[in-house]
Amino acid sequence: MTQPKCQDPVILNLWHPLAAVSETPAGVVAETVLLEERIGYAVDGAGIGAAWRSRRDLPAGSSIDVAAVADTLPAKIAYGYIWTSLGNPPDDLFPIPEYAEADRRRLNAATMGVNVSAPRAIENFLDMGHFPYVHTDILGAEPHTEVKEYDVEISVDRDEILATRCRFFQPMASTVSTGGADVDYVYRVPHPYCSVLYKSSPVDEARLDVIAIFLQPVDQEHVRAHMMLCVLDDENEDKVIKRFQQTIFGQDKPILENQFPKRLPLDPRAETPIRADKSAIAYRRWLSQKGVTYGVIPAAS
C-alpha cells in the first residue's frame, strides 16, 4: 500500500470527481491527477467505471475491459461523472434528487483547470456580492449591489451547509423578461469541495434549475472544476446552455487565480468578513470543525 501524498484523512475518505462520463470514450484508459497522484480511469458504455493509481500496464489511450481491471480504487458513476476515492469513502454520495427528474437537461457545462484551492472556489460559488462586478450585466449590474439578508444553517443530520432566502437583482432575469428582477437562490454545500445551487427557473416559476460545482483537487492550490447543469430548458441547444456557464466561470477564473494566499485561511482574523459573507463564514467554520487541513491554512490552535 503506497502512502498517499495527501495526509488529510477527511479529504482522503471523500469521493472526488475525475471526469464527465459524456466526455470519456468508453473502454479507453484516460489519466488525470487527484490529490497529487496520477490516476488512471475508464468507463464502459453501460454505466460502469473504474479508477486506479496510474500504472505502466494500463497506459493512457489503451483499450480496456472495464469490468476486468484488478487492483482498483473505489469508483462510482454519479450525476454524469466518474468519482473515486483514495481512502474509505461512504457508500453514498450526497443526494441531488432533482437529477432524477425526467424532463431536465443534464449536462457537463465544462471542466476547467483553475490555479486555486478547492475551498476558495467553493466560496466564490457561494458568493453573490461579486455578481455586479465580475458578471457585469449577466448575473448583476451596478448600481444594484445590495446583498439582502439571507439565512444560513449547518444541518447536523445531513452534515451540510444550507443558505436560503438568498435574493439578488439580475438585470435580465430571463430571456422572456424585459427588465431586471430579484432572482431567488438556494445554496447547499454537502461536501467540502462540492456545492449545489438552486435558482429560479425562467421556464417554470414553481421549479428550480440546479447548477452544481464539483471540484477535483489536483493539489492544494490547483483544481479541475466540473460544472454540472440540471436545468429546465427545451429550446436551446446544448452548446448555448454550456456557453453561458462557461462565460460565467471564465469571468471568475482570473479573480480566483489572483487570490492570495491561494489556500483558504480558516483563522477568523485572516480576512475581513461582512454580513453578506455569512455563508462563507459558516463554510470556514464547518471546515475547521471537520478538521480539514488540505487546501486550507488551518487556524492556529
Next chain:
Amino acid sequence: MLDTAKTRWHPIAASSDLPFRHVFHAQLLGREFAVWRADDGYVNAWENRCLHRGVRLSIGINDGRELKCQYHGWRYSNRTAGCTYIPAHPADAPARTITNRTYPAVERYGLVWSAEEPVDEVPAVSGLAEGDLLVLRGIPLNAPADLVADRLKDYRFQPSGRLDGAEADVTVEAAGAFSAALCSRDGDAATLAVFFVQPVDSGRSVIRGVLDSRLEGAERLAVLRHHNELLSKLRDTLERDAAQMPAPAPIEPVIERVSPELAEMPEATPHGRKAAIRVQVARKWAAADGIAGFELRPIKGLLPTFQPGAHIDVHMPNGLIRQYSIVNGPGESDSFGIGVKLERDSAGGSSCMHETVREGDVLAISEPRNNFPLRRDAVKTIFVAGGIGITPLIAMAQALKNQDLAFDLHYFAQNEAQLAFPERTGTLGMALKPHLGLSPEQTGAKLREILSGYRPDTHLYLCGPGPMLEAARTIAAELGWPETAVHFEYFKNTKVIDDSSSFEVALARSCMTLTVPAGRTILDVVREAGVDMPSSCEQGACGTCLATVIEGEPDHQDVYLNDAEKRSGTKIMTCVSRAKSARLVLDL
C-alpha cells in the same frame, strides 16, 4: 547571504511605471505591492491584497481618487487606504478601521522607493541631481540581489558622449550590498552610472540604473540601447551562474492578521467626545457671501479616512464644539474642507470661526463620523440642499459623479453670491440645479415639482434649515416617497427639550441600573457610570450617540430619527431623548 533587513530602503518601481490611472504590481523581499499614483500626484504603495477576500489590488481599478477592488467593488481611499464604501451593504458606513496595510513610497532619482519598516530617509547619492537624470529600463533577472550587486562592479560601458569608442576607463566610485556607482571616462567625456539592485525575492532581482545627465531624442535612445545591450549580456551570464548554485529558500512574507473587531461583523468604533487630531488652517477664504471656507491640514501624519456625508467636531479656541460636514470629493485625503456660515444669532461658534480663527491657527478636531451615509445603489439620487446644507451633499454628489451614477443636486439659496464652493459644484455640470430667491411658497411648489413621480430605487437626501426640511419631508410623504428612501440631516435641533421627567435606565450588556433625574441626560448619567459612549452634537441632530432600546417606551426629542424609526421604539438618541415608561432597557 542576502541582507533581508526590512529597515533598508529599496527601489520597487520606476516613476515611469506609474502612468495615468495604472496600478503597478511590485515586489520586494517576497512581498507584493500594489503601487498607484492618484490624480493629485500622491504615490500609494499598499499590500497587494484586498482585506476582504485576498484578491490582488494590482488587478483593481485606479479611478484617480480611489482604488476599487475587482471582486466586490470595495473602494479604498488615496493616501489612507481606508475603505470608503462596501457595495454589498449600501446603507451602512464601513467601519473606518477597515484599512489596507500601507508602506511608505518616496520618489527619488526617477524611482519609487519603499521598505517595510524604514529607518531614516531614502539615502542621498552623491553625483545624482534630481531632475537631471536618465533612468534606464529596469532589468529583471533570476539571480539573487547580492550576487548581482557584486557583479555590477565589473560592468563596463562607454560614457554617454562617446558611445562609438571602446577604450573607456571605468572606475568603481562606491559600492554597497545593493548598489554600485561606476564612472566611465573616455577622453573628455565622463558618465556616472548608479545601479540599484532591487531584491524581488531570495532568487530574483531587478537592476535599476540611473545615469547622471538627462538626454533627449536620438542621443537618449542610443544611450538607452547601449546599456540595454550590455545589461542584457550581464543578465545572461548572471542567470547562467545563478542556475548552477543551489536555489535559495523563498522569502515568506508574513500576512498580518486583521484586528479582532474586523474579524466579526464590524460595529461602529468611535467613542467619547474626543478631539484627537490636530490640524492647521492652511487656507481660509470666502466660499460664498457669509460663508467661510476652511482647509484643515494635519500637523503630522495622515488624516483618517472619511466617507461622503461625514462630519467632524471642531473644538474652537473659545471652548465651543461645533459639527461641520466635510466637503471633500473621494480620495482628497490630504486635508479636510469645511464651510461655516456666519449665523446672525451665533452663540459664539460661527462668529469665532469667522472672526477669530485665522490661517496658520491650530485646531483640534475629532475623527470623521458618518451618520448620514450615502447609498450608491440607487438608479437615481436626488439631493436637495438649502443654504449651508449644501456641505454634506457636495461631498456625496462628487462621489456619485466620480462613479458616473445618476443624480441631481437642487441647491436653494437667496442669490448667486450665496452659492458656496463654486469650484466644487462647477464640476458637477448639468446635475447642479440652483434655485435662487424663492419664497417659502415658491420653494414648496418647486419641491413638489422635483419630488413628483417617485420611482423605486430613487433616493432623496435633504440637508438645510429646519422649516425647509419639514416641508420637503411632508411633500415627499404626500407624493408617495417611502420613508426608507428619504434621508435627511438637520443642522441643529430647534425643538425645546423637555427634560423634566425622571426614570430608570437599565444597561443590558453592562448589567447596571441607573436613575436619570430631571435636568440630566441619559448620556451624562451613562458616562458618569463609566460606560463609554460616543457623542458629537449633543442636541439630537447628528446621530452619533444612538443606542438600541430593548424594552420600554422612548420619549423622542431628536431630529435625527425618521418617523418610522421613532414609531418602532427600538432606537434612541441618548443626548436629548428620555423615557415615557418608568424604565428603559438599552443595549449598552
